[in-house]
Amino acid sequence: MKPKEKESQKFKIIAENLNPQNFWVFGEYSSFDIAKEEIDKLHTPDVNYYIYSDLNTVLYTKIGE
Numbered sequence: 668m669k670p671k672e673k674e675s676q677k678f679k680i681i682a683e684n685l686n687p688q689n690f691w692v693f694g695e696y697s698s699f700d701i702a703k704e705e706i707d708k709l710h711t712p713d714v715n716y717y718i719y720s721d722l723n724t725v726l727y728t729k730i731g732e
Contacts, residue, residue, distance in 0.1 A: 676697070676698075676720070676721055677695050677696070677697065677721055678695070678696045678697075678698065678699050678701075678702040678718050678719065678720060678721075678726070679692060679694075679695045679696075679702075679718070679719045680692070680693040680694050680695075680696070680702055680705065680706055680716055680717070680718055680719075681693065681716070681717045681719060682714055682715070682716050682717075683714065683715045683716075683717070684713060684714050685713045685714070685715065685731065686713050693706075693716065699718065699720075699726060699727075702718045702727075703718060703727055706718070706727075706729045707729065709729070710732050711731055711732070712731050712732060713731050714731045715728065715729065715730050715731050716728070716729045
């Protein structure tokens with residue numbers, strides 16, 4: 668299996684509400700930097716955000732403030 672070219676990679680942000688606990692897709696981005704910038708500017712109590720790669724690996728986490 669060939670690795671994906673950088674241009675075709677997608678980075679998905681998954682949000683997790685802690686009370687009550689549920690998950691949803693916050694967005695999908697073409698670069699890690701854009702996805703990280705998007706969640707770094709959020710200040711949502713009781714919500715954690717995770718950036719996943721195409722390989723379902725968590726690359727970055729922001730804990731609710």
